[in-house]
Amino acid sequence: MAQLTVAIGFSYHPLALHVEAKMGRSDDIRAAALELFTRLGYEATTMADIGAAVGMRGPSLYKHVASKQDLLAQIMTATMEDLLSAHRAAVAPTSWNGGVRHPSARP
Numbered sequence: 001m002a003q004l005t006v007a008i009g010f011s012y013h014p015l016a017l018h019v020e021a022k023m024g025r026s027d028d029i030r031a032a033a034l035e036l037f038t039r040l041g042y043e044a045t046t047m048a049d050i051g052a053a054v055g056m057r058g059p060s061l062y063k064h065v066a067s068k069q070d071l072l073a074q075i076m077t078a079t080m081e082d083l084l085s086a087h088r089a090a091v092a093p094t095s096w097n098g099g100v101r102h103p104s105a106r107p
Helices: 014-040 047-053 068-091
Strands: none
Touching: 014 047, 014 068, 047 068
16 A cells, blocks of 8 residues: 655644545555456446445545546556566566576667
């Protein structure tokens, strides 16, 4: 889970806890939506279903996400970022690779 902390001097700003809690809540919403989309399908899943899965009423859910389509886009974007990151790590040159060059390396 991504964390954001707002600090002023040595004391934490009261907003920091709210922002951190909201980010955690958004992560919970995306996780619940992904599970429901997988189990029920995107079309069959309603915002009320997602809200119920995280203990929220539908209208409260809209404080965290604009729409079901936006939620799907967030999930897909995060999934693609994870895949690209894993791919980059898999093809990254190491300090010792047995003298084998990566296929995309230029001579």
